[in-house]
Amino acid sequence: MIHRVIFLLYFSFLLFLCACFSIYIIKRNVLIKTSGMAVVMALGISMQGVVSNFLGPSFFQSAFAKIIPTIILAIWISFIFSIVLSYFNGRFRELHVRNAVNRFGIGTWVAASSxxxxxxxxxxxxxxxxxxxxxxxxVMFWIFYIIICIKAFFEIHHNHLMKNSNGIFLLTTVSTQSIILMLHTVFGEIPKMITISLLFIGLGFYLISATFIIRRYVTNQWAIETDWNNTNCILHGALSISGLVCIVSGIAPEKVLMLLWIFTLVVFLIVECLELCRIYKRIVTYGLKKGMLIYDVSQWSRVFTFAMFYTFTSLIHLTSSQFTMIQSIILQFGIWVVLLLILSEIILSVKHGDGSPASSSLKSAMSGHRSPSRNSK
Structure with a gap:
């Protein structure tokens, strides 16, 4: 009886939040950016991967532990409502499909739904x-997404848009691997061939996307303070979720997993060193406020990738003493880094919006409210 009452309370709470967010969306006619679902991705993996592994499964057995998942679900539903609203307003194609590069951001819809x-x-x-x-x-929507992404790759190559290549392409990998994780969680065991096929499809898209990104920076002149994209951190995030898939599905031996984790760690260090260089250059060039303390929804991709790397690291079994020491350091301090990143993005989004609690979580992802970003390309 008590369990049923608690369930009804959470269901009512979910409906209340969805109603509040939807009313705000209708009154302000706000439409989320294509990559706006990155907020849901980041919060979801931070709670399910980082917090759960740090505090243990017993934490989520309490009655109040379902509040955060309920809020995340409400944000996801309200964002879907905003996307549907853009369709009826006749702006769906303009906002989400017309630009070939931006089209890849639809992958956040797949991953967030997963x-x-x-x-x-x-x-x-x-x-x-x-x-x-x-x-x-x-799964059906993922198939649609992959088809339009393949078309977008050819369009980008044909129209010589390589100079706009960035980590958003890697959402093809992230969305694919997220489908595997969802299938294994919801249905339990699934045919091994399906897992292997989807995994290699995701890794194939990683190679294609990484080639596009590397070619952009090798063949064009660029400045790190203006041309390095927030989404490039998905270079290691996509590897982390691939490693997580291997662990959850159990299809890869320990040695392969260890090599994948080492490679992911190397890519993580390279990308984040470039990120630190970019922050330094932007502060020197634009000052602290305009160079660093600026919000863009793409910054949530960093939260997602850090949280995913933490989750991958927390679940992998390492035998080498040197690597276990690195693993221990990551697990000890990583959660605080992820929580600090989340707090920073929330503060910046409130500053970016009107500061009201009702709008801060939504307004930050809306396309109708623009602000200069650290890199929103």
Whole structure:
């Protein structure tokens, strides 16, 4: 009886939040950016991957532990409502499809839906059928996304848009691997051939995307303070989620996993060193306020990739003493880095919006509100 009452309370809370967010969207006619679902991705993996592994599964057995998943689900539903609204307003194509590079941002819709399916399956077992329906719908939507991305790759190459290549291309990999994680969570064991096929499809897109990105920076003149994109951190985030897939599905031996983790660590260090150089150059060039303390929704990709690397590191079994020491350091301090990044993005989004609690989480991802960013390309 008590369990049913708690379930009804959370369901009512979810409906209340969705109603509040939807009313705000309608009144302000706000439309999320294509990559706006990165907020849901970042918050979802931070809670399900970072916090759960740090505090242990017992934390989520308490009645109040479902509040955060409920809020994340409400944000996801309200963002979907905003996307649907853009369609009826006749702006869907303009906002999400017309630009070939921006089109890849639809991958955040797939990945965010995957993490929400996982949250429903893990924390709201009463909604098991909903999780399964969502999973099937998301697989079909992923197929649609992959088709338009393949078309976009040819369009970018044909129209000589390589100079705009960035980490947003890697959402093809992230979305694909997120589908595997959702399938394994919602349905349990799935045919090994499906897992292997999807995994290699994702890795294939990683090679294609990385080639486009590297070629851009090798063949063109560029300045790190203006031409290095926030989304480039997905270079290691896409590897981390691929490693997580290998662990969850159990299809890779320990030696392969260790090599993948080492490679991911190397890419992580290279990319984040470039990020530090960019921050330094931007502060020197534009000052602290305009160079660093600027918001853009693409910055949530950094939260997602850090959280994903932490999750991958927390689940892998390392045998070498040197690597276990590195692993221990990452697990000890990584959670605070992720939480600090989340707090920073929330503060910046509030500053970017009107400061009201009702709008801060939504307004930050809206395309109708623009602000100069650290790099929003």
């Amino acid at each position: 993490i929400c399916g996982i949250l429903v399956s893990k924390h709201f077992t009463e909604w098991g059928i909903i999780a399964k329906v969502l999973c099937c719908l998301n």
